[in-house]
Amino acid sequence: MKYLMIHALDEDATPRTGSNGEPLELAAWIEEMEARGVVLDGARLHPVSDATSVRAPNGTVVVTDGPFAETKEQVAGYDVIDCPDLDSAIAVAAAHPTTGAGSIELRPFDEGMPDPEVPESVPDGKRRYLMLVCADMRRAMAAELDATEVHADSVPERSSADDEEEDEPIDRWIADAGARRLYGWPLAFPDTAVTVRRVDGEVVTTDGPFAETKEQIAGYDLLECTDLDDALEVASSHPVAATGVIELRPLRL
Amino acid sequence: MVHTSHDAVARSFTESWGRLVAGLIAWCGDWDLAEECAAEAFAAAVPAWETTGVPDSPLAWLTTVARNRARDRLRRRTTEDAKLALASAGATDQVAPADDADIPDERLRLIFTCCHPALPMPARVALTLRTLCGLTPAEIGRAFLVTEPTMEKRLVRARAKVKNAGIPYRVPPPELWPERVEGVLGVLYLMFNEGYAASSGESLLRVDVSTEAIRLTRSLVDLLPTEPEVRGLLALLLLTDARRPARVRDGRVVPLAEQDRSRWDRGLVLEGTRLLDDDPPWGPYAVQARIALCHDVAARPDGTDWAAIADLYSLLPATPVIELNRAVALSMAHGPEAALPLVESLAGDLAGYYLYAATRADLCARLGRTDEAVAALETAIAQAPTGAERRLLRERRDALLAR
Known part of the structure; x- marks a missing residue:
């Protein structure tokens, strides 16, 4: 199963466990997990002060400074991992140095995600952005629950993801984004999230996302664009921009 | 002589800083470097212009000096970024343009x-x-x-x-x-x-x-001649700024109605008026400029065309603050009783805004409801953001109490 590891750190805080070899720890984690074929993609992000959010209610594009939600800990990076089950994913997350300083949220991807293929080097004149697609998922979850109760016999796995009609808005968006989108996939609902922290050296696993917010991360796409305006054009035409919010974060390369 | 050079550099700074920095950023892509070298070029200009006189093309002179400084700095740096910047900065243009007219804005x-x-x-x-x-x-x-x-x-x-x-x-x-x-x-x-x-x-x-804002807006009118709202904004700023000489006296704000109108800057009013299009549709800045103009052209406070002002306010998006202003205009045109219901309908939205309380106080006072007026003024005094405004409100309250 594929999981998204969302690294959440309080940018103003000092690490909880100040073990002296943290860069080494990180290098060791990457080396081990890549050797085991666990990590498929991942990157660190520029600080949250470099974040830009965009909404497009009624087709009017509104660009604002800052992240999709003001939280104590902020998204600082991500990794895509492939593990046999949740327990092994938790073990992979617990071994990451982020748990000593902040939190790691683990979220399964929706089924059917192909292995991401992200070229190591970025072409001249291009930059990469993580595009977080955020929406109020409680409504979507409630709608799915209703559907489950009504059609208890023939429950569709997931109402939205399975309808792969040619002219779905999301397919049109993917076609329009073209080469500016490297890959992307929806995440399972936030109620599937598990958050891993280390408290006094002990690994603590809690149910739910790293922060309670009105809108939650529903999926992401990795973009490769010429500049922020180029990325904003892609983001603002995403179907979720009409009802939710899209955050753009430049990758630290 | 020293003074002349100083003055020439100071004038050049005001006129050319933005163009110099903008050109340098376009040339090397590095904001910090552009600013540092622009500052150094101006510093170098003071002694240089003193001996050689002010060059015919000051901007070209400054650009050449700044680019040379930038190249020196980039050569001393050893990072990959610096090498790239130097390559592009050197390649695109070895020699800076010799004439101001050749430098793109x-x-x-x-x-x-x-x-x-x-x-x-x-x-x-x-x-x-x-x-x-x-x-x-x-x-x-x-x-x-x-x-x-x-x-x-x-x-x-x-x-x-x-x-x-x-x-x-x-x-x-x-x-x-x-x-x-x-x-x-x-x-x-x-x-x-x-x-x-x-x-x-x-x-x-x-x-x-505010002077910098006007200067920049003037430049923007030249740079974006086809945008009516840019002209609208410049008109609004000029028509507002025209009243500046009469706005503060002895450290205290003078309300519009009590200002010495002979001190208003007629030149600015004329310039602002010329910027306005005669025919609608007018954008929000043009509408606000027209409102400012209604005040500027009234020789005495009671000569103000308040009905026209109320109409202009209705062309703006109906936010609570705009509605409050429209209510004031209505009260001046048709009496306080015509405006009080509109003002009171805004109570929820503007509970923390001192001008809401001050406006209600004014209407109540004009209707002879002195107790209510004094109470509203107390609220306004507590909410007012500057000392000058608090002083003005206290004077109004004391005048009411003395009646």
């Missing part, structure tokens, strides 16, 4: 970048004042009542975001035009207002920042 790119909606509003204002107007962090900090280190930090963060997030250095394409031009005008308008009426503190007029 890159300020439009710079202002769109400084006012990009991805930057927080205070950062947009600070970046514009620093990069386009050449104000130092200490000067900008003074204007916005923050310390120099705080302002310095704000500027550093803003430049980091321009770089890290890849905010483009360009004039946006036509489809983004309406949103982005509005964004630029919003920054200039805020800058003017911050300078014109400080939002807190004792000092009311901050001449420098």
Whole structure:
């Protein structure tokens, strides 16, 4: 199963466990997990002060400074991992140095995600952005629950993801984004999230996302664009921009 | 002689700083380097112009000196970034243009970048004042009542975001035009207002920042001649600024009705009026300019065409503050009883706004409801943001109590 590891750190805080070899720890984690074929993609992000959010209610594009939600800990990076089950994913997350300083949220991807293929080097004149697609998922979850109760016999796995009609808005968006989108996939609902922290050296696993917010991360796409305006054009035409919010974060390369 | 050179450099600084920096950023792509070398070029100009006289093309002179400094600095750096910057800066142009007329005006790119909606509003204002107007962090900090280190930090963060997030250095394409031009005008308008009426503190007029806002808006009229709202904004700023000589007396704000109208700047009123289109549709800035004009052309307060002002307010988006202003105009045109219901309907939205309480106080006083008026003034005094405004409200209250 594929999981998204969302690294959440309080940018103003000092690490909880100040073990002296943290860069080494990180290098060791990457080396081990890549050797085991666990990590498929991942990157660190520029600080949250470099974040830009965009909404497009009624087709009017509104660009604002800052992240999709003001939280104590902020998204600082991500990794895509492939593990046999949740327990092994938790073990992979617990071994990451982020748990000593902040939190790691683990979220399964929706089924059917192909292995991401992200070229190591970025072409001249291009930059990469993580595009977080955020929406109020409680409504979507409630709608799915209703559907489950009504059609208890023939429950569709997931109402939205399975309808792969040619002219779905999301397919049109993917076609329009073209080469500016490297890959992307929806995440399972936030109620599937598990958050891993280390408290006094002990690994603590809690149910739910790293922060309670009105809108939650529903999926992401990795973009490769010429500049922020180029990325904003892609983001603002995403179907979720009409009802939710899209955050753009430049990758630290 | 020293003075002449000093004055010439100071004049050049005001006229050319923005163009020099904008051109340097376009040339090397490095904001910090561009600013540092622009500052060095001006510093070098003081002794140089003293011996050789002011050059025929000061901007070309400054550009050449700044580019040479930039190349020297880049050669001393050993990072990959510096090598790349040097390669592109050296390759595109070995020799700076010799004549001012040959230097393209890159300020439009710079202002769109400084006012990009991805930057927080205070950062947009600070970046514009620093990069386009050449104000130092200490000067900008003074204007916005923050310390120099705080302002310095704000500027550093803003430049980091321009770089890290890849905010483009360009004039946006036509489809983004309406949103982005509005964004630029919003920054200039805020800058003017911050300078014109400080939002807190004792000092009311901050001449420098509003003057810079007017100067920049003037340039923008030249750079964007086809945008009616740019002219509308310049008209609004000029027609408001025309009243500046009469707005403060002995450290206290003088209300419009009590201002010495002979001190208003007729030249600015004339210039502002010429910028306005005769026929609608008018954008929000043009409408506000027309409202300012209604005041400017009234020889006496009771000669003001309040009915026209009320009509103009109804052309603006009906926010609570706009509605409050419309109510004031209605009360002047048709009496306080005509306006009180509209004012009271805004109570919920404007509960914390001192001008709401002050307006209600005024209407109650005119209707002879003195107790209510005094109570409303007490609220307004508690909510007023500057000492000068509090003093004015206290005087009004005391006058009512003395009756």
